[in-house]
Amino acid sequence: xxxxxxxxxxxxxxxxxxxxxxxxxxxxxxxxxxxxxxxxxxxxxxxxxxxxxxxxxxxxxxxxxxxxxxxxxxxxxxxxxxxxxxxxxxxxxxxxxxxxxxxxxxxxxxxxxxxxxxxxxxxxxxxxxxxxxxxxxxxxxxxxxxxxxxxxxxxxxxxxxxxxxxxxxxxxxxxxxxxxxxxxxxxxxxxxxxxxxxxxxxxxxxxxxxxxxxxxxxxxxxxxxxxxxxxxxxxxxxxxxxxxxxxxxxxxxxxxxxxxxxxxxxxxxxxxxxxxxxxxxxxxxxxxxxxxxxxxxxxxxxxxxxxxxxxxxxxxxxxxxxxxxxxxxxxxxxxxxxxxxxxxxxxxxxxxxxxxxxxxxxxxxxxxxxxxxxxxxxxxxxxxxxxxxxxxxxxxxxxxxxxxxxxxxxxxxxxxxxxxxxxxxxxxx
Numbered sequence: 001x002x003x004x005x006x007x008x009x010x011x012x013x014x015x016x017x018x019x020x021x022x023x024x025x026x027x028x029x030x031x032x033x034x035x036x037x038x039x040x041x042x043x044x045x046x047x048x049x050x051x052x053x054x055x056x057x058x059x060x061x062x063x064x065x066x067x068x069x070x071x072x073x074x075x076x077x078x079x080x081x082x083x084x085x086x087x088x089x090x091x092x093x094x095x096x097x098x099x100x101x102x103x104x105x106x107x108x109x110x111x112x113x114x115x116x117x118x119x120x121x122x123x124x125x126x127x128x129x130x131x132x133x134x135x136x137x138x139x140x141x142x143x144x145x146x147x148x149x150x151x152x153x154x155x156x157x158x159x160x161x162x163x164x165x166x167x168x169x170x171x172x173x174x175x176x177x178x179x180x181x182x183x184x185x186x187x188x189x190x191x192x193x194x195x196x197x198x199x200x201x202x203x204x205x206x207x208x209x210x211x212x213x214x215x216x217x218x219x220x221x222x223x224x225x226x227x228x229x230x231x232x233x234x235x236x237x238x239x240x241x242x243x244x245x246x247x248x249x250x251x252x253x254x255x256x257x258x259x260x261x262x263x264x265x266x267x268x269x270x271x272x273x274x275x276x277x278x279x280x281x282x283x284x285x286x287x288x289x290x291x292x293x294x295x296x297x298x299x300x301x302x303x304x305x306x307x308x309x310x311x312x313x314x315x316x317x318x319x320x321x322x323x324x325x326x327x328x329x330x331x332x333x334x335x336x337x338x339x340x341x342x343x344x345x346x347x348x349x350x351x352x353x354x355x356x357x358x359x360x361x362x363x364x365x366x367x368x369x370x371x372x373x374x375x376x377x378x379x380x381x382x383x384x385x386x387x388x389x390x391x392x393x394x395x396x397x398x399x400x401x402x403x404x405x406x407x408x409x410x411x412x413x414x415x416x417x418x419x420x421x422x423x424x425x426x427x428x429x
Contacts, residue, residue, distance in 0.1 A: 002064035006048060009068055010041055013075035025082045033078045036404060040074065040103040043110025047139065050113070054136055070102030077206075084241035086209065096206035096403075097150065104406040105146035112142040145408060152367060153207060153407040156216060156399065156414040160186060161385075162193075163394055164420045165351055169387035173343050175371065176392075178385035180415075193418040194298040194331065197225040200356025200396035201265065202249075205236030208400035210249040216399060216414055217252040223416045226296045228256055230284065231356045232265025232308060232337040236402055240271045246278035253282045260284040261292055263305040265337040265357065267402075287335065291324040298421075302330040304350075308337045314344040321349055331421075339381045339395045347389030352419060358382050360397030360410040367409045383410070 014037050022030035048067050052060045077099035080087065087096065116135070123131050162179040169176070179186070197220045202213055221228070234246055253260050262284050268275045279286050287305020294301050304324050309316045317336070326332050332351045336342065339355035360366060361373025361382035375382035386393040397413045 002061065002068060003048075003052070006064055006068045006071060007045075009071040009075065010045060013037055013071060013078070014041055017075055017078045020079060021082050029082065033081070036078065036103060037074070039110075040106030042106075043108070043113060043142075044071065044102070044106035046113055047106075047109040047142075050136075050139060067102075070098055070105070073099035074102050075099070081237050084237040086204070086238045086242040086245055087206070089209075092206045092209065100206070100403050101146055101150055101406065103404065104149065104408075105143050107405065108142035108146055109139075112139070146406065149406040149408045152409065152411050153401065156412045157182060157397075158219070158414045160416050160418060161394070162186070162189065162418045162420060163352065163385060163392065165390075165392055166387075167390055169389050169391070171389070173381060173386055173388045173393075175381075176385045176387045178394075189418060189420050192298055193420050194227070194296060194301070195223070195225045196354070196417040196419060197221070197223070197228045198354050198356075198394070198396050198415070198417060199228065199230040199399050200354075201231075201233040201359060201398040201400055203233055203236050203267070203398075203400040203402050204239035204246055204249055205400075205403060206238060207403055208236075210245055213249040213399070214252060217250070220414055220416065221252055221255065225256075225416060226259070226298065227294065227301070227303075228253060228260040228284075229303070229333070229335055229354055230260070230262035230279075231335055231354055231396065232263050233267045233356065234265070234275050234278070235267060235271055240274065243274060244278075246274065247281045250278060250282045250284065253284055257283045258285075258294070261303050261305060261335065262286050263335045263337060264288065264308050266308045266310070269308065289320050289323075293327065293330070298331065298419075300327070300330045301333060302327045303333045303335065305335045306337070306341070313338070313341040317341050317344050318346070321345065331419075339386075339393060340379050342381060342386065342391070342393045343388060345388070345391050347391055350391055353391065353393045354396070355381070355393060356396045356398060358395060358398075359401045359407070360395075360412070362401065362405065362410050363408045364410045366397070367411060373410055 018030045018034040021033050051063050055063060073095045076095040120132060160181045202208055239245055260283060262279050276286055285292055289307045290305055292303045306317060306320055334350045334353040336353050336355050338357045342353050358375055358380050361375040364373025373382045381393060381395050383395050383397045399412060401407055
C-alpha cells in the first residue's frame with residue numbers, strides 16, 4: 001500500500017504540479033517545476049525499489065513512509081510557489097525544508113546509482129555475491145548526505161577573516177591564504193584594520209526567514225564594523241512575492257546611516273523596485289554603476305559599485321572603472337556580484353573586490369577544512385581570498401542560498417573582514 005501511495009505522489013507531483021503551474025502562473029515556472037521534479041524522481045523511485053528489496057520489513061516500511069512524506073512535501077512546496085509568498089514556520093518546517101531535502105536526496109540517489117552501476121555489473125559477472133551484498137549498504141550514503149546537509153544549509157559559520165593587501169601578487173587569478181578565526185583569539189594586526197561586514201546572497205525565503213536575517217545582522221553589527229557592504233541577490237521567489245519583507249529584514253541597518261552600500265545581483269533585476277525601496281527605507285545607498293566616498297578610521301575609502309551584467313563583463317567593468325578612476329589617497333573597493341569579472345580588473349586599479357554569487361561553490365569539502373568545491377576548476381573563484389597582481393578579491397560563501405540544491409559540505413558565513421594594508425599606503429591617482 002505504501003509503495004503505491006508513493007508512486008501516486010510521484011505521479012501527482014510530476015504531472016499535476018507543472019499543469020497547475022502552467023494554468024495559473026505560466027509556462028516558465030511550469031518548466032522550472034518539471035525540471036526540479038525530473039532531477040529528483042528517477043533516483044528516488046529507483047532507490048525506493050532497491051532499498052525495499054533488501055531492507056528488513058520494518059526498515060522497508062519506515063523507508064517508504066519517509067519517501068512518501070518527502071515526495072508529498074516536495075509537491076506541496078512546488079505547488080505553493082505557483083503563488084509565491086513567504087510562509088510561516090509550520091509550512092517551512094513541514095513542507096519546504098523536507099521537500100527540498102527530498103529533491104536533493106533523489107538527485108543524489110540517481111547520481112550514486114549511475115556511478116555504482118558499472119562496479120556492480122563487474123562484480124555480478126564474476127559471481128562475487130558477497131561483495132555485492134556488502135556494497136548495498138552504501139546505497140544509504142546519498143540519503144545520509146542529504147540529511148546531514150540540512151544543518152549545513154541552515155547554519156552560518158561566524159568568523160573573523162583577516163584580508164591582507166599587498167603591493168604585488170600572482171600573475172594569474174589564484175587562491176591566496178586568509179587567516180580565519182572561529183571562536184578563538186586572534187593576534188593583533190600590525191596596523192589599523194578596516195572592519196567590513198559583507199552581506200552576500202541573503203535570498204530571503206524558506207531557509208532565510210525575516211527573523212533569521214534580522215538576528216544575523218544584529219550579531220554582525222554588534223562587532224562595530226566600519227562599513228556594511230551588500231553584494232546582491234536579496235530575494236527568492238517567496239521573498240519577491242512578499243512586498244515589504246526585505247525592508248523589515250534589513251531594519252537593523254538603520255543604525256548605521258551613511259555606512260551601508262549595496263549593489264544588485266542577478267536575481268534582483270526582476271524585482272529592482274522592491275529591492276531599491278527596501279534598501280532606501282533602511283538608509284542603504286544603492287550603487288548602480290556608481291561610486292561613493294566615505295571617511296573611516298582607516299582613512300578615505302572609495303567604493304565603486306558595479307551593476308550585474310550577464311554578458312560583456314569585460315567592457316562593462318573596464319568602462320565603469322575608467323569612469324570613476326582611483327581617487328587620490330583613497331583605499332579603493334569594488335562591489336562586484338559575480339566574481340568572474342575580477343580577472344578583467346586592470347592590475348593595480350582596485351585594492352579589494354568583494355563578490356558573492358557562487359554560494360561558496362555550494363557542494364564541496366569546506367566543512368572538512370579543505371578548500372575544494374565543484375567550482376574549484378571553473379571560471380568562478382568559488383570562495384575565500386584570491387589575488388591577481390596587487391588586486392585582491394574576497395568571495396563570500398553567502399549569508400543565505402536559494403534552496404535548490406542544498407548546501408553540501410559548504411556552509412554559509414557570517415563574517416567580519418579585517419582588511420590589513422600590510423604597510424601599503426593608498427595609491428595616488
